Amino acid sequence: MKMRSLILMALVLLMATLPIPARAGQKNIVYATSADVTTWDPSASYSTELTYMVNIYETLIRVNPPGSKEPFSYILTTGMQASDDGLIYTFDLRKGVKFHDGTAFNAEAVKLSIERTKKIGKGAAFIWSDLEKIEIINPYKIRFIMSKPVPLPQIAASAYASYIISPSVIDKEPAWFDEGHECGTGPYMLKNYRAGESWMLTRFKDYWGGWEKDQIDNILVKISNDSLVKLKMLLSGQAAIVNAVPSDSYKAVRDGKKTKVVYGPSYVNYIVFFNTARPPLDNVKVRRALAYAFPYKDIIKVAFDGKATHSRGIVPKGQFGHDERVFQYTFDPQKAKALLKEAGYGGKPLKLVMTYVAGNQAETRMAPLMKDQLKKIGVELELKPLSWPAQWELGKRAEKDGQDLFLLMWWPTYSDPYETLVSLLGTEKKTLWNFAYYSNPEYDRLIRKAYETVGTDRQAALEMYIKAQNIIQKDAPAVAIADAKTAIPALRRLEGIVVNPAYPGGLFFYQMRLR
Amino acid sequence: MLPFLIRRLAGLVFLLLILTMLVFGLSRALPGDVAAMYVGLKAKPEQIQKARLELGLDKPVHVQYLRYMGRLLKGDLGISLRTHRPVARDLKEKLPLSLEIVLLALLISIALGLPMGVVAAFKRDTWIDSAVNMIGSAAVSLPIFFLALLLQLVFFNWLGWFPLQGRISTMMEFRDPLPAVTRFGLIDALLAGDLEYMADMAWHMFLPVVSLASIPLGLVARLSRSSLLEVMQADYIMAARASGVGETVLFFRYGLRNALSPVLSIMGLSMALMLLNTFYVEQIFNYPGIGYWALASIFSLDYPVLVAITLVLGAIYVLSNTIIDVLRRWVDPRIK
Numbered sequence: 001m002k003m004r005s006l007i008l009m010a011l012v013l014l015m016a017t018l019p020i021p022a023r024a025g026q027k028n029i030v031y032a033t034s035a036d037v038t039t040w041d042p043s044a045s046y047s048t049e050l051t052y053m054v055n056i057y058e059t060l061i062r063v064n065p066p067g068s069k070e071p072f073s074y075i076l077t078t079g080m081q082a083s084d085d086g087l088i089y090t091f092d093l094r095k096g097v098k099f100h101d102g103t104a105f106n107a108e109a110v111k112l113s114i115e116r117t118k119k120i121g122k123g124a125a126f127i128w129s130d131l132e133k134i135e136i137i138n139p140y141k142i143r144f145i146m147s148k149p150v151p152l153p154q155i156a157a158s159a160y161a162s163y164i165i166s167p168s169v170i171d172k173e174p175a176w177f178d179e180g181h182e183c184g185t186g187p188y189m190l191k192n193y194r195a196g197e198s199w200m201l202t203r204f205k206d207y208w209g210g211w212e213k214d215q216i217d218n219i220l221v222k223i224s225n226d227s228l229v230k231l232k233m234l235l236s237g238q239a240a241i242v243n244a245v246p247s248d249s250y251k252a253v254r255d256g257k258k259t260k261v262v263y264g265p266s267y268v269n270y271i272v273f274f275n276t277a278r279p280p281l282d283n284v285k286v287r288r289a290l291a292y293a294f295p296y297k298d299i300i301k302v303a304f305d306g307k308a309t310h311s312r313g314i315v316p317k318g319q320f321g322h323d324e325r326v327f328q329y330t331f332d333p334q335k336a337k338a339l340l341k342e343a344g345y346g347g348k349p350l351k352l353v354m355t356y357v358a359g360n361q362a363e364t365r366m367a368p369l370m371k372d373q374l375k376k377i378g379v380e381l382e383l384k385p386l387s388w389p390a391q392w393e394l395g396k397r398a399e400k401d402g403q404d405l406f407l408l409m410w411w412p413t414y415s416d417p418y419e420t421l422v423s424l425l426g427t428e429k430k431t432l433w434n435f436a437y438y439s440n441p442e443y444d445r446l447i448r449k450a451y452e453t454v455g456t457d458r459q460a461a462l463e464m465y466i467k468a469q470n471i472i473q474k475d476a477p478a479v480a481i482a483d484a485k486t487a488i489p490a491l492r493r494l495e496g497i498v499v500n501p502a503y504p505g506g507l508f509f510y511q512m513r514l515r
Numbered sequence: 516m517l518p519f520l521i522r523r524l525a526g527l528v529f530l531l532l533i534l535t536m537l538v539f540g541l542s543r544a545l546p547g548d549v550a551a552m553y554v555g556l557k558a559k560p561e562q563i564q565k566a567r568l569e570l571g572l573d574k575p576v577h578v579q580y581l582r583y584m585g586r587l588l589k590g591d592l593g594i595s596l597r598t599h600r601p602v603a604r605d606l607k608e609k610l611p612l613s614l615e616i617v618l619l620a621l622l623i624s625i626a627l628g629l630p631m632g633v634v635a636a637f638k639r640d641t642w643i644d645s646a647v648n649m650i651g652s653a654a655v656s657l658p659i660f661f662l663a664l665l666l667q668l669v670f671f672n673w674l675g676w677f678p679l680q681g682r683i684s685t686m687m688e689f690r691d692p693l694p695a696v697t698r699f700g701l702i703d704a705l706l707a708g709d710l711e712y713m714a715d716m717a718w719h720m721f722l723p724v725v726s727l728a729s730i731p732l733g734l735v736a737r738l739s740r741s742s743l744l745e746v747m748q749a750d751y752i753m754a755a756r757a758s759g760v761g762e763t764v765l766f767f768r769y770g771l772r773n774a775l776s777p778v779l780s781i782m783g784l785s786m787a788l789m790l791l792n793t794f795y796v797e798q799i800f801n802y803p804g805i806g807y808w809a810l811a812s813i814f815s816l817d818y819p820v821l822v823a824i825t826l827v828l829g830a831i832y833v834l835s836n837t838i839i840d841v842l843r844r845w846v847d848p849r850i851k
Binding site: 174222237 | 545547558560598679688714810816
């Protein structure tokens with residue numbers, strides 16, 4: 001029996017050396033990533049599955065990357081008109097679009113999809129809170145009526161909660177989707193799904209945009225949480241594209257004969273919150289001192305391989321609301337020391353605790369740099385790396401007895417600064433995201449007014465957003481450290497990788513070509 | 516035999532009960548709001564509250580535990596906080612992948628370790644004995660993660676003989692998947708008559724299996740050697756030797772069987788050890804079994820998955836030791 005097993009094993013190994021035939025003419029790629037799926041339900045999706053969602057489902061319009069001629073692209077629409085008061089938006093819908101099961105796309109699908117998302121109330125459904133009703137004018141014309149003049153185009157183009165689903169599956173429960181089912185209009189279909197392991201996206205032949213030479217047929221997604229494994233997969237050509245690899249390996253990937261790194265803007269930024277609810281950070285001078293003591297340039301060099309921008313306010317570079325007129329803290333240890341002295345802490349040792357996510361590569365690298373610099377101004381910073389749930393939980397109940405500093409990685413849900421400004425520093429009855437425990441009625445009023453003005457007077461809204469951000473810079477309940485750039489390591493022969501910061505982590509495989 | 520089995524099964528039920536209490540209690544005591552984790556990042560307070568009601572987290576912990584046990588008896592292990600899929604369903608997919616490599620590793624450790632130990636004992640104090648001793652010591656003392664990385668470095672980076680990671684080649688994954696009959700990949704491929712698929716899977720399993728097999732192999736080789744040497748000094752062997760029975764017959768016919776019992780008992784322990792070692796090996800080789808799943812769940816504090824994995828590992832440990840004890844009784848009738 002033993003001998004038989006050995007012979008069988010030898011036979012099996014011998015066969016493994018035989019070449020495996022590829023399916024002729026197919027353009028297949030492997031994407032090795034840690035971006036897992038938390039749900040396949042497009043109404044509830046609010047996490048890393050965005051990478052795949054943008055290929056399976058589509059929105060009415062899509063935000064273009066910064067620097068584009070037009071702010072939006074029409075996807076499932078061909079035109080859009082807004083009323084003067086910014087309360088009514090009419091969309092002309094694209095004809096000849098089919099869902100993956102052959103069902104025709106029309107106004108009914110749009111109405112049912114958005115109403116389903118709103119009704120389920122999961123994920124980012126809150127973005128529709130100011131939607132009063134949707135009226136079907138004819139099968140290819142639809143009207144959105146809002147209760148307030150909020151920026152509907154940005155909402156309709158959101159990376160979450162704005163996908164259009166086939167009416168044939170509209171009544172399905174989220175559990176049905178989570179089994180690996182879908183029915184969108186996007187260029188790719190979900191062919192199979194092994195949770196936490198791998199899945200395949202395959203071409204939707206009847207996609208309304210049509211297909212060209214060199215476009216990808218199949219994308220095999222392989223989940224790997226080990227950045228070294230992903231790096232090896234890319235360097236050996238097993239994977240054509242990967243997400244985060246160790247930051248000190250980017251140079252080797254960039255300089256590789258067969259590999260490259262595609263850089264692009266992102267709306268991801270890193271923010272430090274100061275606990276304003278208790279001493280010593282209830283003193284604005286101490287907060288400002290710390291803001292002057294952070295080594296911004298060193299952090300960008302060490303934690304981001306130089307591929308980030310020194311933040312100017314908490315609205316990231318490239319997003320509407322970011323402006324050069326917002327005050328920027330720079331590294332100035334002398335000023336920091338002077339401010340500490342003014343606050344009555346000159347010469348007195350100060351002990352503070354900062355929490356951050358243990359698994360976050362950038363945070364893990366920037367925290368010791370902050371500690372070192374704060375030590376030079378007489379502040380002992382204790383670093384407390386935690387799992388995200390533990391850090392969040394502590395932050396939510398920590399006003400009086402938790403952390404002093406909370407380091408957070410943040411990205412907006414849609415392409416308007418209101419969500420960032422209200423979530424992170426708006427007054428909260430019960431803490432959810434405002435880890436500074438800061439409250440300023442004037443700030444609250446300004447940002448809400450800006451949000452309700454942006455649909456009718458964009459410039460006036462911008463001025464209000466700038467004013468609100470300068471209030472924050474003056475009070476210093478939080479300071480943004482760096483606006484990160486997106487880095488996508490890939491094979492050189494994979495072209496057309498477009499980074500769109502409005503869709504964080506989203507890879508638009510339809511735009512790619514494999515040469 | 517029957518009372519023994521009944522006792523063991525009762526013990527298993529008791530152990531699982533204690534395990535459920537411990538792990539369930541721990542999952543509620545650790546930091547992190549379960550409802551918030553279920554809803555996901557950027558959850559709104561009203562969404563968290565809705566999830567709290569949906570998951571029954573508003574009830575006292577003992578009520579939650581009783582409800583959990585009620586569902587467990589029906590085979591419902593809850594919903595993953597991370598993937599929102601039934602845990603039982605994912606377990607059914609991932610457990611066979613790990614069991615397959617663990618059982619293969621066990622088979623290899625017996626098939627190689629036992630002859631190594633026997634030969635070393637038979638050729639005591641020769642260079643063969645020394646070599647076996649050295650290999651055995653190295654196999655037991657090398658940390659498994661180090662060995663796995665070393666194998667990867669040598670056989671993938673330098674020689675290119677074996678793949679870096681995964682369960683199957685990506686080229687094969689672009690084909691239609693095999694019908695899942697037993698969920699053991701090699702057997703399913705054999706049943707489907709797809710030898711190409713089978714070969715590819717075996718090729719991918721090779722390094723993870725070797726990594727897992729190293730410690731049990733060392734243990735079996737060393738233990739079988741010392742056990743055999745001890746048996747060969749026993750009175751009945753001396754008596755047989757004095758009455759003129761040949762050394763080879765004495766060794767293989769009378770010595771070996773009696774020396775097997777301690778070797779078998781170490782197998783039960785090795786099984787548990789290997790299941791735990793899948794946590795490292797599967798992570799390093801990106802092998803999507805229960806170890807890989809457990810590690811990802813630990814990082815995201817996916818409690819329902821962690822409770823389920825703990826229960827399953829506990830059950831496997833008790834069951835494999837029961838099987839080993841039955842085998843020991845068969846090999847050595849003196850054990851009661």
